[in-house]
Amino acid sequence: PDPKLLAKAQARLDCLTKPQGSLGRLEEVAARYVMMTGELKPAIPRGVVFTFAADHGVTKEGVSAYPREVTPQMVLNFLRGGAGVNVLARHAGVGVRVVDIGVDHDFGTLPDLISKKVMRGTRNLLVEPAMTRAEAEQSVLIGVELATQAAQEGIGLIGTGDMGIGNTTPSAAITAVMTGRPVSDVTGRGTGIDDAGHARKVAVIQQALDLHRPDRSDALDVLAKVGGLDIGGLVGLILGAAAARVPVVLDGFIAGAAALIAVGLQPRCREYLIASHRSVERGHAAIFDHLGVRPLLDLDLRLGEGTGACLGMSLVCAALKIYTEMATFGEAGVSEKA
Amino acid sequence: PDPKLLAKAQARLDCLTKPQGSLGRLEEVAARYVMMTGELKPAIPRGVVFTFAADHGVTKEGVSAYPREVTPQMVLNFLRGGAGVNVLARHAGVGVRVVDIGVDHDFGTLPDLISKKVMRGTRNLLVEPAMTRAEAEQSVLIGVELATQAAQEGIGLIGTGDMGIGNTTPSAAITAVMTGRPVSDVTGRGTGIDDAGHARKVAVIQQALDLHRPDRSDALDVLAKVGGLDIGGLVGLILGAAAARVPVVLDGFIAGAAALIAVGLQPRCREYLIASHRSVERGHAAIFDHLGVRPLLDLDLRLGEGTGACLGMSLVCAALKIYTEMATFGEAGVSEKA
Incomplete structure (x- = not known):
C-alpha cells in the first residue's frame, strides 16, 4: 500500500461538510481502505x-x-x-x-x-x-x-x-x-x-x-x-x-x-x-x-x-459512504472554519 | 417499564443457538428494547x-x-x-x-x-x-x-x-x-x-x-x-x-x-x-x-x-434481529452446554 494515498484520501475527507477529523475512526477506516485497495474513488464493496x-x-x-x-x-x-x-x-x-x-x-x-x-x-x-x-x-x-x-x-x-x-x-x-x-x-x-x-x-x-x-x-x-x-x-x-x-x-x-x-x-x-x-x-x-x-x-x-x-x-461500508456520498463545502455552499 | 420483561427477553435470548450472553451488549440492548416497549415479539422498528x-x-x-x-x-x-x-x-x-x-x-x-x-x-x-x-x-x-x-x-x-x-x-x-x-x-x-x-x-x-x-x-x-x-x-x-x-x-x-x-x-x-x-x-x-x-x-x-x-x-436493529431471527437450540437441533 502507498502511504501517499492515505494523505490523498484524507484531503478529500477534509473537504467534506464537517469539521476536519470529526468523524474520527470512520475517516481513518475510509482512508485506510483507499490506501489498501489503491482506489481513490472506491465503490461500496x-x-x-x-x-x-x-x-x-x-x-x-x-x-x-x-x-x-x-x-x-x-x-x-x-x-x-x-x-x-x-x-x-x-x-x-x-x-x-x-x-x-x-x-x-x-x-x-x-x-x-x-x-x-x-x-x-x-x-x-x-x-x-x-x-x-x-x-x-x-x-x-x-x-x-x-x-x-x-x-x-x-x-x-x-x-x-x-x-x-x-x-x-x-x-x-x-x-x-x-x-x-x-x-x-x-x-x-x-x-x-x-x-x-x-x-x-x-x-x-x-x-x-x-x-x-x-x-x-x-x-x-x-x-x-x-x-x-x-x-x-x-x-x-x-x-x-x-x-x-x-x-x-x-x-x-x-x-x-x-x-x-x-x-x-x-x-x-x-x-x-x-x-x-x-x-x-x-x-x-x-x-x-x-x-x-x-x-x-x-x-x-x-x-x-x-x-x-x-x-x-x-462500519467499513458506512465509512466508505461518508467518503463517497457526502457533499463538499464547495458543493453545498457551506462556509469553512473561520 | 416492567423489569419482569427484561428477564423474559433474556430467557428467550438464552434459548438461541449461541453460548448464553455471548452476544454481549447486543443482548442487553434487545432485552432493554423489549422492556421499554412492552413488546415481547418486537418487529424491527x-x-x-x-x-x-x-x-x-x-x-x-x-x-x-x-x-x-x-x-x-x-x-x-x-x-x-x-x-x-x-x-x-x-x-x-x-x-x-x-x-x-x-x-x-x-x-x-x-x-x-x-x-x-x-x-x-x-x-x-x-x-x-x-x-x-x-x-x-x-x-x-x-x-x-x-x-x-x-x-x-x-x-x-x-x-x-x-x-x-x-x-x-x-x-x-x-x-x-x-x-x-x-x-x-x-x-x-x-x-x-x-x-x-x-x-x-x-x-x-x-x-x-x-x-x-x-x-x-x-x-x-x-x-x-x-x-x-x-x-x-x-x-x-x-x-x-x-x-x-x-x-x-x-x-x-x-x-x-x-x-x-x-x-x-x-x-x-x-x-x-x-x-x-x-x-x-x-x-x-x-x-x-x-x-x-x-x-x-x-x-x-x-x-x-x-x-x-x-x-x-x-446496532439496535441488529440486536432486535438477533432476538427475533436466530434459531433456538430446539429448532436447530443443536446440543446445549454439557
Whole structure:
C-alpha cells in the first residue's frame, strides 16, 4: 500500500461538510481502505464472511463447555441461515460462505457447503502435534484459494469467521507463542468453562508448549503443532486477501490468532487488517498490542462465527459512504472554519 | 417499564443457538428494547432521527471555530441529503427530519423543513438569560409534539440530532450545573477551537453561571438561562418518546446535555435512553456517569447532527434481529452446554 494515498484520501475527507477529523475512526477506516485497495474513488464493496469449520482433537481433554458434535450441528444451522452470523450478515448486507475444512462429520453433498476437508479434525495437541506441516500448509492454501477466487469475483471486503468447538485452546496456544506472553495471561473461558475447566485448559496448553516447543520464528511450525484447521484456513484467507489488495475484517480471538500466524509468515499482510471488535476472551488484547491494531467495536462479544466481523464490515461500508456520498463545502455552499 | 420483561427477553435470548450472553451488549440492548416497549415479539422498528437546528446568541463571544451562518447552510445541506447524518441515516435505513426550532435565518417555505421557529436564536447567555422560561417551555413542547406524532405514525425508534453553531457552550454550561462538576472539566473544543478560544469558552460559561445562578433542582430554569432552543427541542423529544414508550437513541454531547435536563424534569425517562457513542467532547463522560448509562460505540466522533445516533440505531436493529431471527437450540437441533 502507498502511504501517499492515505494523505490523498484524507484531503478529500477534509473537504467534506464537517469539521476536519470529526468523524474520527470512520475517516481513518475510509482512508485506510483507499490506501489498501489503491482506489481513490472506491465503490461500496460487496462483502463476504468466510466461516471455516473444523474440529479439534484437544476437546478430549475437557477444554470446552460444549460437546464436539456442536461443530457439525452449527454448520447445518449456518446453511439454514439460523445462526448469529447469518442474522448479522443479512443486517450488514454481506454474504456468508461456510467452509468445511476439517469437521469430524460426513456431511455428504450439501449444495451450499464448501467442502475442503483436510481431515476429520486435528490430533490431540496435548499428546502429539495437531497437524503435520503438510496438513497445516494444505489448510493455509485452501484459505488462499478461496480469497483469491473471491477477489476475482469482485468481492471487495472479506470477513473472517470460525466454528470449531475447542478452538480457543489452539488460539491461546498460538497467542502465547507468538506474543511471548505467559499462557495464563492469554487463556480465557471460551464458550463458558468454569474455574476448574479453565485451570485444566491452561495446564493443557502449557504442557503442549513444553512438549512441542513450537518455533515462533517459523509460524507454520506453530500452526502445525498447536493450531487448528479452521485457524489455518483463516491464515490463508488473510494472506490471499492481502495479496489481492482486498481488506480483511477480523472477527474475534480466533481470527486474531490466525492474524498472528499470517503476519508471522508475511509481515506486509498486517496493512490489510481491520479489527472489528475487542472480544471478551482474555488474550485478545495481547494480540492487538502485538499487531499494533485497534479494534472498532467493544460490545462484549464472544460468539465467533464472524458475528463481530459483520458489524465491522457494516462500519467499513458506512465509512466508505461518508467518503463517497457526502457533499463538499464547495458543493453545498457551506462556509469553512473561520 | 416492567423489569419482569427484561428477564423474559433474556430467557428467550438464552434459548438461541449461541453460548448464553455471548452476544454481549447486543443482548442487553434487545432485552432493554423489549422492556421499554412492552413488546415481547418486537418487529424491527422504523426509525427516525430528528435534527433540531437553532442559533445561539453566545456565538458573539467567539466560542466557536465556525461562523454563525453555517447553521442555516447546514440545514439546506441536510434537506439536499449531502450531510453526514443523511449518509449514515441511509446506511442505517432510518429517516431524517430536520426541524428549524430557532435558526437566525428566514428559510421561506421549504417542503421538507419542519418549521417550528420559536425565535431567531437565543440571547447571549453571557449578558442575559438565553431564553425566558416561556420560550424554553415552548421549545420543549415542540419536541414533545414531534415525538408524540412520530409514535402515532408507528415510529418505533427515535434518534436525536442537532445543528447549531455554538451549541457545545450551552451544553457544557448545562452539564456543569446538572452534574455539579467544574466548568473546566466539562468544556471541550467543540468543532475545533484553539487553546485561547477554549480558555475564553470556559470563562464565558463560568461568568454566565455566576451571573444567572441557575437552579439545578429546577431543570427548566437551567435550560432557559444557559441552554438553547435545539437542546430544548431534544429535551421534549426525549420526554415525548419516553411517554409513548418509544426508545430514544442519544447522539453525542448535546444530546447528553438534553438528557440531563429531561431526566431532571422526569427521572423515569432515563429508562428509555440508549447512548449511541462516547464523543471526543470533554464532558460527555461526566454525563454518562451522572445518568448511569454506557455508550455502545467509541469511534472518536464529534460531528453531531445525529451521525452517532444513526450508527447506534443500526446496532439496535441488529440486536432486535438477533432476538427475533436466530434459531433456538430446539429448532436447530443443536446440543446445549454439557
